[in-house]
Amino acid sequence: METQPGASGTEPVAAVYRQALPQVYGYLLPRCGSTVVAEDLTAETFMAAVAAAGAGRLPAAGVTVAWLVGVARHKLADHWRRTAREERGMAAVAVLAEEAGDPWDEHLDAQVAHAALARLAGPQRAALTLRYLDGLPVAEVAACLGRSVHATETLLVRARAALRRSYREEGDLDA
Amino acid sequence: MPDSLDALRLPVVPVEPRPEFAAALLRRITGAAGPAPGQPATVRYFVTDLDATVAFYRDLLGFAVELRPSPVFAMLYRGDLRLLLSVPGRAGGGEALADGSVPAPGGWNRIALRVPDLDTAVADLRRRGARFRTGIITGVAIRQVLLHDPAGNLVELFEPGAGYHERAPQTATDHNP
Incomplete structure (x- = not known):
């Protein structure tokens, strides 16, 4: 199987996934009030983390639960900025x-x-x-x-x- | 001065999402699903006269011919769109299925190509002999027109209007990657 670009971003994110997923989702769900939106933003958060780690924008050790919740916070703010109200x-x-x-x-x-x-x-x-x-x-x-x-x-x-x-x-x- | 809105404070409490969602996201993270960044989107159209259809996409719609390895298959590019043309019933993507059914061109599903000026594009294509299925239609957030390729597949051309949305270019920062 060919190595995908950014594959090196996978390991540090996969390593914290079990612990970080309920924290990220738990941060997002009560703030956006919708399972559908919370799932979309959770996925966006983790895929952005994979991209960042794969591009070398932060070291593997920087992929922590706290950092991921910070990314989730940005994705939530972006989501509301896109709404038209x-x-x-x-x-x-x-x-x-x-x-x-x-x-x-x-x-x-x-x-x-x-x-x-x-x-x-x-x-x-x-x-x-x-x-x-x-x-x-x-x-x-x-x-x-x-x-x-x-x-x-x-x-x-x-x-x-x-x-x-x-x-x-x-x-x-x-x- | 105490701020009454501090009563809104919401500490982070872990919540487990749906197991199906959790499993699907882990598959995406480990690369088992989804394209690597930079890979094009690929669409396959079925055609009867390969040469005429390649000429249509190349000359009328500005596609670049990438591969023509056989009389039953061609690969073309238009920016991030990779269009595969296959002749039904033949090897190279058009094979009959195990249940005996054979793919065919046509139908209402279609690729949609964005153009900067729909009126000019339509006038130009008419002059060059393109077959249109519709006139210019004003839709939600776009104006569009449908035309046929030589096999009868539809192609949509559209021009953005008020309320049109495309995802903004993804500008990443360290804190918002």
Whole structure:
């Protein structure tokens, strides 16, 4: 059998596969809420790891569970960037412009808030997920999204406003 | 100042995916399935008059002839598309199956070739005698036209429109490979 280009990337990824697969999938599934999308992104994550290791962009020892979850995080952000709902989100934000400055100090029902977050998409959902679900500092959120820190802070302000409106609607549906 | 959205914090909890998915992905990782990067996509069309059909793809649609090893088989390229032409009932990809059925040209399934200017391409091909199955149709995110090769296989030409999607070129970084 001919050796495939990038075959050397296979071994380090296959070596951590058993341990890393449930971690990567477990990271993705609750964040995208869909088995289909979580499987696609899991596959994308591992195949990207094989390509990176095969191209020599990182040593075999660099293929760790933590690194793979980091790759999964990027693939998730890419996935939301490809969804087309940012335009709708931006229209909603125009209405909320005055509210954006108010501190949000009410106690948050986490379950309702996660459901509200799932109704956002695009860069807003990505930014809020990275900043709050993952607990990343703003500078890391910016790096993951490929934006400046300033642009990311602006995005987070607008995203919080969109989330607050979505949260209130979500709460009304439950009531 | 405490941020109420910190209540959204979601630690990573391992979750086992479907066993079929896990097994299929491991096969992909170990190279048992799927092409190596850089390999072309291959499509096989069945033809009756090999010479006329090779000339059609070469002269009308700009394919390059890579191999013509026999009267019953030819290999052509158009960018990342490798098109194999086989004569049914003969060795070289057109053999009868074990159950006796013999492949045949035709049907609605087709290759789709992207062109920058569909109107110009259609006018040019008409001038050069191409047989069209349809006029230009406006579809979802594309405009398209169907034409026949000499064996009766369809080829679709399309021009992207609003909302058209192709995967973006994969630019890899160390953290997003």
